[in-house]
Amino acid sequence: MKSINPFTGELIEEFSTLSQEKLEQKLSGASVAFSGWKDVGFATKSELMSKAGAILKENREKYAKIITLEMGKVLKESLAEVDKCALVCEYYAENAESFLKDEQVDLPDGKKAKIIHQPLGIILAVMPWNFPFWQVFRFAAPTLMTGNVGVLKHASNVPQCSLAIEEVFTEAGFPEGVFQSLLIDSDTTTELIADERIKAVTLTGSEKAGGSVASVAGKHIKKSLLELGGSDPFIVLKDADLKKAAETAVKARMINFGQSCIAAKRFIIEEEVYDKFLTLFVENFKNLKQGDPMDENSDFACMARPDLAEDLYQQVENSLNAGATLIYGGDKPENGSARFSPTILADIPTSSPAYKEELFGPVATLFKVKNEDDAIALANDTEFGLGASIWSEDMEKASALAGKIESGAVFINAMVASNPHLPFGGVKKSGYGRELGRYGILEFVNSKTVYLG
Template structure:
């Protein structure tokens, strides 16, 4: 057993300490989850829906409590934390209302007159390995469809948000979900690997880094288990000559700076057609300078700090190496103090191909701005990435926008809007951004057995 500390990154204060569960406690959790599934899978959609609605209401009723917990543990400004809790309540209601229709039997009439149907049945206990950047939302977008499908869930959350992990379990238990249907375990990566190999775990989903995704997928594959991965992103934000440039620039700042840039689907590479490049850069820089730094609990603050000091230093090293290789530093980029999570909003331009800023994910408030001569060059640059999560494309010509969107190698393209997750829309990536889909009908179908029944 090890000690796990909940630390406020803004102040460095240790908020609470926890002891990781013993092997016996982990075994008890597995046994409870396995027993719960035997009963839970037989419950009606009406019963599950009622509890999920209560979970959504619990989130709304305790919004301030949970929002403060997010801000305290990972440094998100309080207004963004409140929005995160509201979004979690939204996804609870969405699946409470839609799960039954999404999982209704699919009837098939064969050409010879025979009939069949496809039934969607739960798999069992699903393990979720989740990150710290949206500590409630990432979990609820997994949990709401997974539990509504009749599965049960076990959460292994990021080690720096243990209070959030336990609070999420509290949401479900206080809403009346039976014991074992949703559990949080404060375990490390070694214990997680062991968990994946346990026969009672039927599938695993991970949101996180490429390294973590490769490890979890490898273990799941070794044990012949379904896995879903939502990994990094280096989303392109393309602005063409015929775009509303000022609106695009204002949206670009919001898209880059949401969650202080610590978001997989934050816009990271701004690809601007030459005719509007100077206008965009001026407007973007001006809007970025308007943002206010402050304490995470400051109602007026637009940003506070990164989630940990080591993350700030990693980001700085990427910026420094890129500048050393020829990138132009237009704003920010100063080295953070030792162990400090504070980082200045930064803009890099004229980025060479061999620089980290060209090919790596910049997980923090660093904007990478590229100039291209035409729309086809913009698409080529957008696709010149190992990632493919989301993207944004700005043009007044929607017909052209749709044709270009088809050419961009990502899981989603938002035309004249910032990329955002939404319960109604499938969410996920291609290439090294992962595989599988969350949200919408696609998301609830990831962890069910689509069983064919032939009616002879």
């Protein structure tokens, strides 16, 4: 398992995967840890989770540099990611007890019942490289606060991030075995899901990976939560603030160099303002600066791996060959390089990859529509349903249209973003289940009915 700097191609460090013997030791340790952790009071759990947040804040530069070195995002974005992880730790430290309190039910016949929320056991998290800290902490903070314990199978290209996250919980004082990073391969992960000690699994990643994990979990009658890909629409209506919309559109497409499931990917513009929006959009794209990811002045650096850059370029080429128009960029990446030219495509044929597939990188696709009804129809003409953004000065109209979009979230006059206070997840092939908020903490508990006769 190699840790490679994608900007320079330099091998940073190589790690051995866990032997079966060591993996068994970790699983046994997790089981022992759960037997005690499930009964620890909220005051203690809250104190430890708050400490984890404090450690992240105290060491934000250290952890941010690990993120940047392993997956190539610019340092300012890595710092923001670490800060957000601290925030989610604080959020659940403060709110978990109220989210999980017993719910009293008064029945029509005068009898009473209550619903109690109890932990399940060991929860397996299979996590991606694009937000290597945030994706894990938004799982771990609520999961550990319920009394569950967690084991992490992280993406193979971010082993240092995986181990650093375990370090945070260890230094915070969580009991041994409550959170562990497992450096294992995909085959071992499949075997792990089948292990009777694993009670549920959550995955953030590709549609293919999600289907594989869900099928194994389903075979063994285990709950799974999937947060998969997205092809989020960014709808600009004719009454929108075009300057603000165009500025936000570029940020929404280019955050994390476009390697985000909730990045805006399809820009759907009413025809009356299409040309003006396009001019502003291209202008803002051109103002972005490529450079060393450790340079605070860099807006973007590279993709996370050379193969990802090559795959994305092939999607662009195939779309152009199908009849799409190249508006900006489109340069072929150098062989073996993860660097990529931000690209804008228009006139997208329905048969092209740019129309049908997720473009997981800095490629924007623009669509001109006649009216808002056509905009909604196009927004929904996808297998994905994660997030969406609508831009209009008429809030009542935008709110009504939001209800017609097939997605897990709609943001009006703002870019889609995850927030500890709000449930996060998708529909269709973007997955199922919810993370964050109260909905997120209830995913991996036994909500048990107790009838009081």
